[in-house]
Amino acid sequence: MALDKAAVRKIARLARIRVAEEELDGLAVELSNILTFVEQLGEVDTAGVEPMTSVVAMTLPRRADAVTDGNTADKVLVNAPEGTGNFFAVPKVVE
């Protein structure tokens, strides 16, 4: 499938990555080549085949629904580019 400029712009938006207008054409070619490569999967008859959810045959373990740690706000915030008190700070979202 060949992606056009508008499609690439939309994907970039969904991925929350700013892409400069002059890069869109080049990316459209690159991404289209990869999609063409993966589209050979269309040859395979997969009717009735279960999509893989777990590569190892196991049932997910359960655990008690209990609080096992906490009160580590300082550790959680230690790498934040911007914090204030016990919070992460971001640009204003509500007017």
Place this chain on the structure above:
Amino acid sequence: MTTLTDLSMAEARDGLRARKYSAKELAEAHVAAVERIKPLNAFITATPERALAAAAEADRRLARGEERAMEGLPLAIKDLFCTEGVLTTAASHILDGFKPPYESTVTANLWRAGALMLGKANLDEFAMGSSNMTSHYGPVESPWRRKGDNRALVPGGSSGGSAAAVAARAALGATGTDTGGSIRQPAAFCGIVGMKPTYGRCSRWGIVAFASSLDQAGPLTRNVRDAAIMLGAMAGHDPKDSTSVDTPVPDYEMALTGDIRGLRIGIPREYRMDGMNPEIERLWEQGKAWLRDAGAEPVDISLPHTKYALPTYYIVAPAEASSNLARYDGVRYGLRVPGRTLDEMYENTRAAGFGKEVRRRVMIGTYVLSAGYYDAYYNKARQIRTLIARDFDRAFKVCDAILTPTAPSAAFALGEKMDDPIAMYLNDVFTVPASLAGLPAISVPAGLSGDGLPLGLHLIGRAFDEAGVLKIAHVLERAADFRARP
């Protein structure tokens, strides 16, 4: 007289216990070697003080006779493992300055076994690559050169810094992670052993995630015995990783009996590809002959969906990557590039923070998971993944392990194959199927190419049969008697 950096891990362990040298001397020799190989750019961060402090503790334990399985053995740690208080970058600009307040389970297991850390090894950004060219910290050079050609070569990837450090004798071993071949291909390129265990054998907790259904940690070492020692220390059940399997870890060193008589070695016909490099084909034939001479029985097998493994991988892995990498948004850690709104801040941060290959994969992943395309791409790939796993299930009814080449060529030069992502992806053509099926696999250095570069052979085993894989690899290693050095 061998220098301390030439020792294998097993020799160093035994030498420390016999008081031939101290852990301090062993650590100092390796700290100096890390410094000496700086031009290879194999490390993003060196931690010499930490290594020497841990060596002092190792010497105290050795003196008391309380040594642990890997007491005093110096390692390189791929910079994808979170290490408490030590810069952890995933070789990405977007993790600028990130010092995790916690330790990954695998590295914690290694420290609990007495090993010590020399530094954090360079890699492809977020482990996405087969050349180590995509690192924000610059490419790694292989210690190897072609005969009569001084051009710098890639160490392979993504665990390229790990492989280069071990091959250059700057570490006794290194941790790697393997999503589609990222331990095995660099091991083959650098002439060392690299093992990807079964999915679920090593905890993924605290490893920067790329594609969670495929990522596995494993060892890179200079021989099979060392791989057995190191895997034994890394592996084990971890309640913090819900896909970590609660099954006992055998003593892998005990598995190296040298006796493979009667084992059936599958030779998959679909791996013999059109236009296959004749050197690689000859080495594969040679490997088959070595195993036959040791009493194993080669059997022809078929893995019919082999040709669909790479395209399946290049849907599944980017899809998972696009989800995993959504967390890098400039809010909680790493880089932040300001914007007028929250969305603009996200977009600016991610544009500046991700390199080209990462951006490409996140965008492909976003597309194949988006409304209207999810079934056609992502679900189709998951169905074919089921078929690929079934191929292996069937094959293991008639064989005990599978022998293939590790990579389609020897190492290439820095900067080659950069224009065509798909040419780069083809590096993993022999390693990706076992990744999709979650199976244990190992690369063993087995010979040299015409221009003097290492080539690897690849063994794939049944799920959780790392012991069986190591046993056969050990026999293969003895037969190949690979002694070439960079």
